[in-house]
Amino acid sequence: MRVTFLGTGGAVPTTERGPSALLVERDGERLLFDCGEGTQRQMMRFGTGFAVSHVFVTHLHGDHVLGIPGLIQTLDFNGREEPLALYGPPGSKPHLRSLIEAGGYRPEFPITINELRPDTVALDAAAYEVRTFETDHRNASSVGYALIEADRRGRFDRERAEELGVPVGPKFGTLHDGEAVELDDGTVVRPEDVVGDPRPGRRFVYTGDTRPADATVTVAEEPDLLVHDATFDNEWAERARRTGHATGREAAEIAARAGAKRLGLVHASSRYAGDASPIERDAASAAAGGTEVFLPDDGHTVEVPYPDEA
Structure with missing residues (x-):
């Protein structure tokens, strides 16, 4: 499993960080989580390709969805025939449809839109599922997503x-x-x-924009990678609370409660243009001893190994 951070910035893009977008490649299948402005260019820039089968939207704020019209039209121009599935929180279906058909555009390949409440299986595949969970973002219907693989067969002796x-x-x-x-x-x-005991699969959790939420802790036991909102450092904790975001320290506290092996900090505010290290320092100071904390740049890629191979 490979995770590419296409956009790691907050609501206002900077020259270093684009709006939210993250691509997960698992056994050749590509899943896109959020699609901020310019996502298609980031996909070209960082070599992920356009062969996306599912797009999971956490909420409808512009920095998470304004890349959808351009991506859809580019896929259509490239002659796509395979269906594409979009997923969003309650109430999102008409708005996602409007984005797909921006300017009266009608793509020629099939697209389905699925509204999902928290604690719902969004995608039930043979070897994994993607499940929604409740998040807490100001003035927005929002969900997070957890990709949870099934247990693998034990080793053959x-x-x-x-x-x-x-x-x-x-x-x-x-x-x-x-x-x-x-x-x-x-x-x-x-x-x-x-044959030995079954071996656990991998667990990936993506919150989108949110305050610290208990559901992030319970949706997946000891996630191999938790990607959490960390818009501010602790000096701006009150602003984080008022705007429905988390600080790096709060993200680390959630990661500690969840037993996360790695914590990726995203959605850095534009006030940190050029230097987002205060967010990472705050998170590192609050992280549990077994959690690796990192603040990725756009284009940063991480491999997620199986727990028994880490």
Whole structure:
């Protein structure tokens, strides 16, 4: 799983940071979370490609959605035929439709729009799901998203299988798939004899703009990567409260409660143009010992390993 931060700035873009957008690539599938102004150019600039299958919108403020019209039209100009699914919070469907059809435009490829309440499975795929959770942003219907992979099969113990007399070949795969096999002498070897315990998948959580929220803590147990609103440093904590945002310190406190392995700080206010390090310092001072804290620039890419491979 690879996460590319396409836009890491706040409501007002700067020369260094664009509005909110983040792309997750998982086993060749690309999921876009928020789509601020200029997202399509950031996708070209940072080489993610346009082969996005799902777009998840946290809320309808302009710095999170104004890139949708341009992206849709570029996809259409490039001859896209595959369907695209958009997801948004309650009440977002007509507004997302207006963005898709800005200026009377009618894309030729199919687009579906899904309104989602908190604590809803937005996307139920074979190996993972994307679930919404409640966030708290001023004057906005908003949700966050958690990508939670299913447990993987345990490791196959080839040496043990050979000790039990299982011949090298198809019976190995049968056992790893969870089915018992019978040997030539009538002995039955069961999967639990040669396959270890299930291994956890990866967990990625993206809040969008929000105050610290309990649902961020409970939506995914010990996320491998939590990307959280950190618009201000602690000196501006009162402004963060009044505008429905979080500080770096508050984001770190949520990460500590959630047991997050890594914390990415995004949505840095334009007041930090050129130097957002105060936000990161505040977060680092409040972070739990096992949490890696980082404040990404636009274009920053991180790999999210499986928990047993980290």
